[in-house]
Amino acid sequence: MKRRQFLSAATAGAAAAAATSVIAKPAIAQNAPTIKWRLSSAFQPSLDILWSASELFAKVVSDLTDGKFQIQTFPAGEIVGTAQALDAAINGTVEIIHTASYYYVGKDPTFSLFTAQPFGLNTRQLNAWILAGGGQELADNFFKKFGLVAFPGGNTGTQMGGWFRKEIKTVEDLKGLKMRIPGLGGEILSKLGVLPQQIPPADIYPSLERGTIDAVEFVGPYDDEKLGFVKVAPFYYYPGWWEGSAGLHFMINDKKFAELPKTYQDAVKAAAAVVNQDMIAKYDARNPGALRRLLGSGATLRAFSQEIMEASYKASQEVFAEISAKNEDFKKVIESTTAFRNEEYLWFQVAEYSYDNFMIRQRRTKSD
Incomplete structure (x- = not known):
């Protein structure tokens, strides 16, 4: 062309x-x-x-x-x-x-x-x-x-919270958990007792299958379906607050x-x-259809508990403060994104969230 x-x-x-x-x-x-x-x-x-x-x-x-x-x-x-x-x-x-x-x-x-x-x-x-x-x-x-x-x-x-071999209900359940998770998410979860693992995409499934790791986060339904995580770790958590x-x-x-x-x-x-x-x-x-297929293949969908979400948020603020104290580039960027996020949610909560919340309730009254 x-x-x-x-x-x-x-x-x-x-x-x-x-x-x-x-x-x-x-x-x-x-x-x-x-x-x-x-x-x-x-x-x-x-x-x-x-x-x-x-x-x-x-x-x-x-x-x-x-x-x-x-x-x-x-x-x-x-x-x-x-x-x-x-x-x-x-x-x-x-x-x-x-x-x-x-x-x-x-x-x-x-x-x-x-x-x-x-x-x-x-x-x-x-x-x-x-x-x-x-x-x-x-x-x-x-x-x-x-x-x-x-x-x-x-x-x-927004990504999913990942695949777990067992249910994760409390912060206590996270302790000692070996989880493949990159970026700052792993550092934050380590404050809650998780043992983060850095594993490239091609090696994730074998590690999960062998039990080298207990949990993995990757992307979302479409990619996760292709990688077959549901076969060895059926509990599928959301949301991926780190992403x-x-x-x-x-x-x-x-x-x-x-x-x-x-x-x-x-x-x-x-x-x-x-x-x-x-x-x-x-x-x-493509994610909606993939999520339906995963649920049909035995995935058990779970939301992270409020306890885990709040503990993770608190730990994230501690990590950000620690890094910002010694890294000026990080401090500049995170101050910019945080200020921008807070201002954006002033608008999103008025229009986007209100609309989406209503439409989700309407969907639930008419279908599964």
Whole structure:
């Protein structure tokens, strides 16, 4: 598909409208350079929504540059693993990665906040903060310290609380529990006695099956169904308070990005904007059916108790204060997201919550 054809078709959707807004250039010149990049994804093709984001990104970039800018995509482990992807982008082993920044909290806990803040922003709020609330400027300043530029590249929406081998009713039930959970969520739960485990996606199911871990959180019904967790850990908890939103990013070596012609840079930004909207649309469309199938396969749906939620919230505030006291970047970002969240809920409780709450009650009176 040629660039003009793509842009014409794209005006039909909100995602493509966001893309075209950053492309205000003449058609790509015939003598524009041919450039080939490599993109390493943090995900395997079996997780089709997460993996296909990289393929969609590469396609849009190619379409917008009349095929002059080609990006070859590689799943996790083919060039580097998920844990090594950040370093690969920093040192130029690959030009670009698609990943969740909270995988790299070992380098700096601030990485976590651009994916998910426990008890933080929901999906719409995260996008609003990044795109219109000063979040992108904070991200630019932070990622620049690592030789990177980063653009939002998808969101899973609020995640589930995970799969457990046994019921978890009280804080006492959490003590000694070995749970796969990345980011700040694991650090917070450790204050409640959980033993957090850092395990890449490909190794989660075998660890759960062997009993190496007692519980796992991943994403939500659509992906969790594919990974088969219900077979070995039937208790399915919600909500994933550590991920009220889970944003992903395209992270690019800043020197490589600076070398691109301006029109190619714009194509990269436009492609990321398309992916950012496409991913959440797919998850919202596919999670309901997957949840029904999981319940039909034996999943027992449970909400975290009020006791656990309140203890987790208290522990999260302690962790944030501890990190902020010694990390200025973290302090700046979390102060920004917290202030933005509090202001957003002034509006959401008036309109969004009231509407959703009414419609959920209506649904329950008419169906299961």
